[in-house]
Amino acid sequence: MLMIRKLGAATLRNLRIMGVMGLFLFKGFFYSVVPPVKITRVLKQVHFIGFQSTLVIMLTGCFAGMVLGFQGYNSLRQFGSDAFLGPAVGLALIKELGPVFSAFVVTGMAGSAITAEIGIMRISEQVDALELMGLNPYRYLVVPNFLAMIVCMPLLTAIFDVIGIFGGYLIGVKLLGVSAGVYFGEMAAYVDMGDVMEGIYKSLSFGIIIIWVCCFKGYYTGIFTGFGAEGVSKATIQAVVMSFVLILVWDYFMTSVLF
Amino acid sequence: MISIDDLHKSFDGNEVLRGISLEIKKGEVLALIGGSGCGKSVLLKHIAGLIKPDSGRIMVDGKDMNMLKGGALTDLRERFGFLFQGGALFDSMTVFENVAFPLKEKTKLSNQLVRERVFRELENVGLSGSEYKYPSQISGGMVKRAALARSLVMDPEIMLFDEPTTGLDPVMGSAILNLIDACHKRLSFTAIVVTHEIPGVFDIVERVAMIHEGIILAEGTPEEFMSFTEPVVLAFVGRD
Numbered sequence A: 001m002l003m004i005r006k007l008g009a010a011t012l013r014n015l016r017i018m019g020v021m022g023l024f025l026f027k028g029f030f031y032s033v034v035p036p037v038k039i040t041r042v043l044k045q046v047h048f049i050g051f052q053s054t055l056v057i058m059l060t061g062c063f064a065g066m067v068l069g070f071q072g073y074n075s076l077r078q079f080g081s082d083a084f085l086g087p088a089v090g091l092a093l094i095k096e097l098g099p100v101f102s103a104f105v106v107t108g109m110a111g112s113a114i115t116a117e118i119g120i121m122r123i124s125e126q127v128d129a130l131e132l133m134g135l136n137p138y139r140y141l142v143v144p145n146f147l148a149m150i151v152c153m154p155l156l157t158a159i160f161d162v163i164g165i166f167g168g169y170l171i172g173v174k175l176l177g178v179s180a181g182v183y184f185g186e187m188a189a190y191v192d193m194g195d196v197m198e199g200i201y202k203s204l205s206f207g208i209i210i211i212w213v214c215c216f217k218g219y220y221t222g223i224f225t226g227f228g229a230e231g232v233s234k235a236t237i238q239a240v241v242m243s244f245v246l247i248l249v250w251d252y253f254m255t256s257v258l259f
Numbered sequence B: 001m002i003s004i005d006d007l008h009k010s011f012d013g014n015e016v017l018r019g020i021s022l023e024i025k026k027g028e029v030l031a032l033i034g035g036s037g038c039g040k041s042v043l044l045k046h047i048a049g050l051i052k053p054d055s056g057r058i059m060v061d062g063k064d065m066n067m068l069k070g071g072a073l074t075d076l077r078e079r080f081g082f083l084f085q086g087g088a089l090f091d092s093m094t095v096f097e098n099v100a101f102p103l104k105e106k107t108k109l110s111n112q113l114v115r116e117r118v119f120r121e122l123e124n125v126g127l128s129g130s131e132y133k134y135p136s137q138i139s140g141g142m143v144k145r146a147a148l149a150r151s152l153v154m155d156p157e158i159m160l161f162d163e164p165t166t167g168l169d170p171v172m173g174s175a176i177l178n179l180i181d182a183c184h185k186r187l188s189f190t191a192i193v194v195t196h197e198i199p200g201v202f203d204i205v206e207r208v209a210m211i212h213e214g215i216i217l218a219e220g221t222p223e224e225f226m227s228f229t230e231p232v233v234l235a236f237v238g239r240d
């Protein structure tokens, strides 16, 4: 009896949280398209999300491409088709690894910071203070991040892809001896615009997932996650884990259903 | 001006407010006292419309806080000033930017006028010279002063003070109370002051109300309060 009651309570609680999350996303969208938008705050967040993550994106992109170069070359050579190293690296990066890895890096670098910042503002009543001034907290805390992410995520992914392809070139061409003309020529032949767009759509939607989850977790610190410094740390962990899981689930869904 | 009627609120089965009824007249200053965790902050947040009650009504100027939505709620909120327990200064902004923030966001004053206004307000609370420090660089008493300046800068009609003196040394505590008194005399707002500064606060308020176990246990002028014989009140007022 007690079991069933607990199960019911947990279900209701989670349903409620999902409802609140849905509403949060809706409001985020709504206030993003209905002016006024705080342009200076958007620019500040573009700097924070975009600029700050660039170096790490380049570093991870380079190594991801280099690993792909090695692995791809070793696998393809077994079938005597190491000429297809270019398309293998290009397609893997542009369709999957680029968007997913960039999203992971941005979650770790910007998403977690956003959750912590909004969470601290929540527990120190700064969010309440905003609201009491008759100002809409969504416009100040959520919308700038949302718009900045929509700008930054595809760009960061593009940087990741380009550097990754260059990393694959370094290993495949410079180290393992595939000819440069073959590497890039075959890549150009097999990667078409549809693949590039797939990557861009993915990165956009991952960006929205990151901001949605990270802002939500920060905004509801103390309400769904407990108070104080511990509440903020819990919210941050939950935001990162939930972003990772949702990104991969959504990636599977997009790949299998939409493309 | 503010009228609270049979207010109930629980959090996850923990019943915090169990039927609060209270009237505050225009221009009056009321001290709200009670033990830690008895729901004083929760009550203030209800009055400001930051928390919705489970049942009961809060009327401000004849308007039901609960029925208000969107623009009407924003309009009513702009008449409130709230001094949060921890100050709630935006910690990414300097003291000056904090006080200027509501003016910049809500009015069309020129930069020059905003500047003058903020400097005057900071001078009133004795913070001249700390305008460009960040909240983390100033003491607790100064944070409260800066927060007071920020909440007064929009000329509120109703001020809610949540423990303005807690965590300060006695000298600073009574200085803040005197500051509140001076502001009240100058601006004649209606105010609720939550405090543990007893009997210090009795000098600056017209009425005192005490929350105990979710209801208003006792209510009256400071003189009446000193003569109550209820044991809980006695223990609190510290008179034997």
Ligand SMILES: Nc1ncnc2c1ncn2[C@@H]1O[C@H](COP(=O)(O)OP(=O)(O)O)[C@@H](O)[C@H]1O
Residues within 6 Å of the ligand: A222, A223, B011, B012, B016, B034, B035, B036, B037, B038, B039, B040, B041, B042, B043
């Ligand atoms: N947002 C909230 N969620 C859950 N419980 C809360 C919330 N706010 C306050 N409480 C609980 O309500 C009670 C009263 O809190 P509060 O009004 O802050 O006390 P105080 O009188 O010291 O200001 C406490 O037990 C607190 O845990």
Ligand SMILES: [Mg+2]
Residues within 6 Å of the ligand: B040, B041, B042, B085, B162, B163
């Ligand atoms: Mg309190």
